[in-house]
Amino acid sequence: MKQPTGTLFTVSAPSGAGKPSLVRALVEVEPLLLGAVSHTTRPFRPGETDCVNYHFCERPQFEAMLSENAFLEYAEVFGNLYGTSQHFVEEQLAADQDVILEIDWQGAAQVKRLLPETCAIFILPPTRNALEDRLSQRGQDDQAPIDKRMAAAESEMSHYVEADYLVINDVFDQALNELRAIVQAQRLAVANQSRRHKAQLEALFS
Numbered sequence: 001m002k003q004p005t006g007t008l009f010t011v012s013a014p015s016g017a018g019k020p021s022l023v024r025a026l027v028e029v030e031p032l033l034l035g036a037v038s039h040t041t042r043p044f045r046p047g048e049t050d051c052v053n054y055h056f057c058e059r060p061q062f063e064a065m066l067s068e069n070a071f072l073e074y075a076e077v078f079g080n081l082y083g084t085s086q087h088f089v090e091e092q093l094a095a096d097q098d099v100i101l102e103i104d105w106q107g108a109a110q111v112k113r114l115l116p117e118t119c120a121i122f123i124l125p126p127t128r129n130a131l132e133d134r135l136s137q138r139g140q141d142d143q144a145p146i147d148k149r150m151a152a153a154e155s156e157m158s159h160y161v162e163a164d165y166l167v168i169n170d171v172f173d174q175a176l177n178e179l180r181a182i183v184q185a186q187r188l189a190v191a192n193q194s195r196r197h198k199a200q201l202e203a204l205f206s
Contacts, residue, residue, distance in 0.1 A: 005195050006093035007186055008115055009033075009100040010108040011179075013123035014153035016135040018169040022123060023102045025172075026179050033098045033183060036089060039065065042080035073103060073110035078148075082107065096196065098187070105159040112162075119186045121179065122163035126170035 013019035027035045039055040041062050050056050062081045066074060072090075074083035084101055092099045101111065108120050125131040131153060135146045160166050165182045169175040186192065194201060 005096040007098045007192055008089065008093060008111070008118045009098070009121060009183065009186070010111055010118055011100060011102050011121045011123060012105045012108045012159070012163065013169075014125070014131065014156040015149045016131045016153070017123045017125045018134070018172070018175070019102060019123050021172070022167075022169060022175055022179060023100060025176050026183070027100065029176070030098075030180060030183055033100055034092055036084055036092075036099050036101050038082050038084050038101070038103065039071075040080060040082045042082070072114065073101075073107040075104055075106040075110075077104055078152075084111075098183070105156055105162065109159075109162060117191065119165070119182070120163040121165045121167060121182060122160040123167050123169050123175070124157060124160055126168055130170075 011019055011023055023035060027033055037051060037053070037055055039057055039062060041057060041059045042054070044050075044056060048054070059081065062083065065071065066081075066083070070085060070087070071083035072086035074081060076082075082103070084103065084107065089099055089101070101107070103111070105122070108118075111118050112120055125134065128150075132146070132150055135149055167175050167178045167182075
């Protein structure tokens with residue numbers, strides 16, 4: 001892949017930690033940050049829109065794209081496939097656009113291996129009780145799926161140590177401010193500034 005000038009962020013969290021709401025709010029307040037829309041075989045949930053929340057597709061279509069190496073990362077979660085278009089991400093980063101991926105820890109690990117300079121962020125709930133309450137309040141699942149997600153969350157949450165930054169989503173506004181601080185600090189890192197302002201720096205020291 002061509003050396004990008006944009007910054008790639010990944011945000012991972014167990015189901016129920018508030019990741020979608022935080023990422024959506026972050027993109028709204030950070031105009032230079034673009035949220036990538038993943039492909040998925042998961043069915044629509046109430047209120048979701050194709051090409052906005054996800055690119056919804058059937059499993060054969062997803063598997064065809066997979067065979068063409070169309071995904072930067074992909075994973076199967078609770079029987080559904082999720083993947084991020086490699087072409088889209090590379091195109092945006094090359095155009096000096098910062099991109100954020102809302103993906104699970106497996107996908108974040110894949111991206112980090114391919115693009116080590118990716119900034120990986122992990123979001124955790126404040127307590128196990130808070131996590132279970134959030135899952136129960138969705139009103140979309142009976143107790144069996146909630147129990148299944150809670151069991152999976154124990155394993156998922158342990159992977160926070162693989163991220164570069166950790167945010168505890170107890171108070172929403174505070175968590176959002178912490179995410180903004182991470183994005184802004186990462187943009188000002190010497191490596192990123194050197195790529196983004198290469199010509200200006202060369203002229204300054206010529």
